[in-house]
Amino acid sequence: MGSSIRFMVVDDFSTMRRIIRNFLNDLGYTNIVEADDGKTALPALKAGEVDFLITDWNMPGMQGLELLRVVRGDPGMKKLPVLMVTAEAKREQIVEAAQAGVNGYVVKPFTAAILKDKIDKILSAQAAG
């Protein structure tokens, strides 16, 4: 398994960060950092310390969509895979995230199979691209 991939999990709920981290561990990914909003996530992202970003949308401070736009607007980060894992489930929100360049979108609550599927898809598309 691709255990060398460096993940970042951004969510304001510590329980959700822990759930996703544990799930990534189960999949064999052990290199994981966490942040509780977009602002606290950015330094490590800008420093190029992250290969895969999993972010919530609705957070105090900088929201997930804004973080995604900052990432896509920065030459150094724009190719970073971004998976949004969020309770925001309105059609127009999903469209908005897609237009902002998200690589995958998982609506909470999610199952193990769904999360694994989205992560695998993004990684294989990246390997092919």
Next chain:
Amino acid sequence: MDAAEFRTRYRGVMARLNHAFGVADEAAFETLVGELYAERDLTMRTGIAKLSQSLANALMRFQLDSRVASLAEREIPDARLRLDHVLKMTEEAVHHTLDLIEQAAPLAEATTRSARVLADTLDDRSHNDIRRFLGEVQENAERVRANLTEVMLAQGFQDLTGQILHGVRTLIGEVQVVLDDLAQISGIPAATATGQGSSVASGPAVPGIATGAVVDQQDVDKLIAGLGI
């Protein structure tokens, strides 16, 4: 009263007044003026009745205003504390569940591994029952491991309920601002507490609200022992 009503009401007395005036019958004239005063008195009494009704309504409104003050001063802030407590309790419960899952998952994995290793060492021709048992152990431990993952993901409910509670908390905060303003504008004094009997069930104790609430099982035991039970 309208014109017709006015004429009907005063036609008789006016005719008699005119007549008494014409014939200079002073006594009759005085009696008729007295009747007119009485008529006027009745109108006044009706007015007073209306006024007292308005006063009663105003008093009723004042009681409602006291309810506003009670909501603004105590009940709404209490509701926010209750929500904060629910947020904290569910978060702690989820972390505790995750602790237990993190402890249990490696045990299930180790059991699967050990059963496989042991089964591999057994001679294919013998120990059929033991090999069957080890196969079951592997299968069961794998199922337990998979269920632990699902239990872990199910804990994501706390994120969802927490977001909803945050929303309700914000809404309550906005209502409180409005109520505070209302109470201030009307200059209503703080409401007197509506006494609630201790035998009324009020749900789980919420820190910062519950008074006289016990803290944990030790406190309960102590209290029970103190009561001679």
